[in-house]
Amino acid sequence: MKTSDTTRPRPGAAILLTALRRNKGAMIAGTVLMSLYQAAETAFPIALGLIVEHTMRDRGLGSLGVSIGSLAVIITTVSLSWRFGMRVLQKANTTEAHRWRVRVAACGLQPVARDVDLKSGEILTVATEDADQTADIIEVVPLLISSLVAVVVASVALALADLRLGLLVIVGTVAILSVLAVMSKRIGASTREQQAKVARAGAKVADLIIGLRPLHGFGGNHAAFEAYREVSTDAKRQAITVARVNGAYAGTALALNAVLAAAVSLTAGLLAFEGRITIGELVMAVGLAQFIMEPLRLFAEMPKYVMMARASAERMALVLAARPVMTAGAGHPEPGGSLEVEGVRHGTLQGVTFSVAAGEFVAIAAYQPRAAADLASVLAVNAAPHTYGGVVRVGGREIADLSIEAVREHLLVNPYDGEIFAGTLRTNIDPAGTGRTITEAVEASMLTDVVALHREGLDHVVRDRGANLSGGQRQRLSLARALAADSEMLVLHDPTTAVDAVTEQLIARNVAKLRRGRTTLVMTSSPALLDAADRVLVLDGGVVTAEDTHRNLLAGDDAYCRAVAR
Known part of the structure; x- marks a missing residue:
């Protein structure tokens, strides 16, 4: 039975899955380290709340020393986990981008041309920018998971203080991501169009450079420059459109995150005023409300980068999945023949x-x-x-x-x-x-x-x-x-x-x-x-x-x- 077009995996998705599978070990290590970083970051306001709580009960130097030591451990964990986590992920990202650049270049240099409707300048863009953006998926997934870890840890800590605070973070996070998921689709479509137009501009300038001498010979250089200006202007307009969409996305994410942080802080203040939570828990809640904006921002931005990586992978698939224009044989000619x-x-x-x-x-x-x-x-x-x-x-x-x-x-x-x-x-x-x-x-x-x-x-x-x-x-x-x-x-x-x-x-x-x-x-x-x-x-x-x-x-x-x- 034939597989329908709607169920057949798309080449772009296959490229992203290949990148993820090939870097599974680095991504697991990076995810663990970045999750540790986010957990330690989340632990900082929790520790401050506990320190305030215990200090109010026990004002001894021993408690102060334990508090300072705890904060030092948390800060050290934050520093080292971020340093080594990003080192692992960026090394894998750079290596994977290199692999895809080589693959695209190898396709372009194969003795049998491929049936792809792209000029050499466009293939150059695919082999550079699109390869880099596709490899970004290796960093995106661990950052996405580690941000989720931070949100979960914060939600659990707040829920232990008061269930309503934990539910507020969870419901608010789901609502924010639902709104941004819709907006990220627009970013993906706009980015694909921008990448295509930038690639066409690159192909145009490559053609212009190749033909510069003959163009000067018959005075056609001005017309050629105007043609390039038109293509480049079109790419610029699309880049401005993408910038507007990205700006709206980032602004909306920041505003929604601020609203959630304010809601958590005000709710915690109201609960403290009513005596339902302690002062230490209030300090913790306000600190987590401020801290949670950063992982939420990362969590909100990741769908955008996923869409960009998917768009780049689809463009790479135009080259990598294109069929050869001919099927060559496997024989060898007789030496010394005619x-x-x-x-x-x-x-x-x-x-x-x-x-x-x-x-x-x-x-x-x-x-x-x-x-x-x-x-x-x-x-x-x-x-x-x-x-x-x-x-x-x-x-x-x-x-x-x-x-x-x-x-x-x-x-x-x-x-x-x-x-x-x-x-x-x-x-x-x-x-x-x-x-x-x-x-x-x-x-x-x-x-x-x-x-x-x-x-x-x-x-x-x-x-x-x-x-x-x-x-x-x-x-x-x-x-x-x-x-x-x-x-x-x-x-x-x-x-x-x-x-x-x-x-x-x-x-x-x-x-x-x-x-x-x-x-x-x-x-x-x-x-x-x-x-x-x-x-x-x-x-x-x-x-x-x-x-x-x-x-x-x-x-x-x-x-x-x-x-x-x-």
């Missing part, structure tokens, strides 16, 4: 068929740049096999039957807009720190002048997105990274568009030499790279229309000559 593309139809591709033999250097001259991008997407498995027609085989096996990790270990596709990371030249060329061909890759990509230009050499610092490098330097750094990987099959997409003709000629010669005996496919319009290839495929109108050496095509194909001659 690359075969048969009848592929995807985007602008209208049935592309070609093969690259093992160890061959082949170039593709795409007359329409979009076609090269679509082909690169298919070969990089950015497009799932079920989303396009035709077949791609790597090492004699269809990509659909291979694991993504195996495909990418065997076949590396270096995009034309390869990302540059903050770090050094060395960490950009060899991120894993395992490369053995860094020197050869640097020389082949003509990055030697950049390395020689700086005293630190390969350890020269690179800023985020390569902000301190020119366009040509960034492109050569990306090419060096692809060559240093020394993969069995390498696909390069427009690797030299930002370098001068002389450098391009040297790179073409070096790449052909370095990749000799390795399968290489270059999609380019560079005459130097086309000439270095064993053969050239012409991609026009989404199909391969011609195939020959670069020089033969130049001599016999006018369209090719016009497309690639510079």
Whole structure:
């Protein structure tokens, strides 16, 4: 029998339960210590009442010494239990937040993308703010229980003095929590909306930073800034709404707590006036009425933090519970095999068929740049096999039957807009720190002048997105990274568009030499790279229309000559 949507556990709740189960030991220890803290805090006004009561009967120094000693024990217990209790809980909170950040980041970095309607900037917010707020549940539950302990201890102590005082605290607490439970739902809904809008603003600014250079190029930066301002303003308005709701919640909680404290104090005063309780019990009741406001405040605030943690957990579930866009196989390609593309139809591709033999250097001259991008997407498995027609085989096996990790270990596709990371030249060329061909890759990509230009050499610092490098330097750094990987099959997409003709000629010669005996496919319009290839495929109108050496095509194909001659 199928489980209905109404009874199936929600992913956000499952995430919170996982966090609670995983930190059960720390939460038990923290709950015991924080309950001890609250009990000791509650014991302080009770002790004062007892001291007053006994002092009035026995005015000796011995009673005074016992009283001072009792207060010292209570104060020490309060101090140490709070210190160690919060240390345990905050350590568990921080560790749990780290675990969820890593989980979300791992999902974003998986070779198979997940079907989630979030931009990278939004996923960044989920991996930081939402992970932290979800982990707060580890502190919320012990604080909630310890606050309840304080209320129970206070109620029992007051009930022993007079049953009506104890009942007043219990009834008042239930009434306050009932009112605040209704208000906390509004906080949860408003917080979810705020988190979504802040995440969208983060995604917008991430897109803006990525496209800043081209935006400046055609004067579109002002329009982009205005678009971001609009999204950010929307997030600001929602933040103000959440602040108003939180303010109303906090104000209502404080007012209701004050009303309860006043009611307890006035009732105790009336009972003392009527002689139903002693002076010592009156001191205790007034002290507890003042003290109980703090645990009641914590007790009242906890539902709000629970709703915030639940909202953040639901957003994390969008990433963690999202299904992969494709189901990869588990096979591995045969080493030293060929690359075969048969009848592929995807985007602008209208049935592309070609093969690259093992160890061959082949170039593709795409007359329409979009076609090269679509082909690169298919070969990089950015497009799932079920989303396009035709077949791609790597090492004699269809990509659909291979694991993504195996495909990418065997076949590396270096995009034309390869990302540059903050770090050094060395960490950009060899991120894993395992490369053995860094020197050869640097020389082949003509990055030697950049390395020689700086005293630190390969350890020269690179800023985020390569902000301190020119366009040509960034492109050569990306090419060096692809060559240093020394993969069995390498696909390069427009690797030299930002370098001068002389450098391009040297790179073409070096790449052909370095990749000799390795399968290489270059999609380019560079005459130097086309000439270095064993053969050239012409991609026009989404199909391969011609195939020959670069020089033969130049001599016999006018369209090719016009497309690639510079």
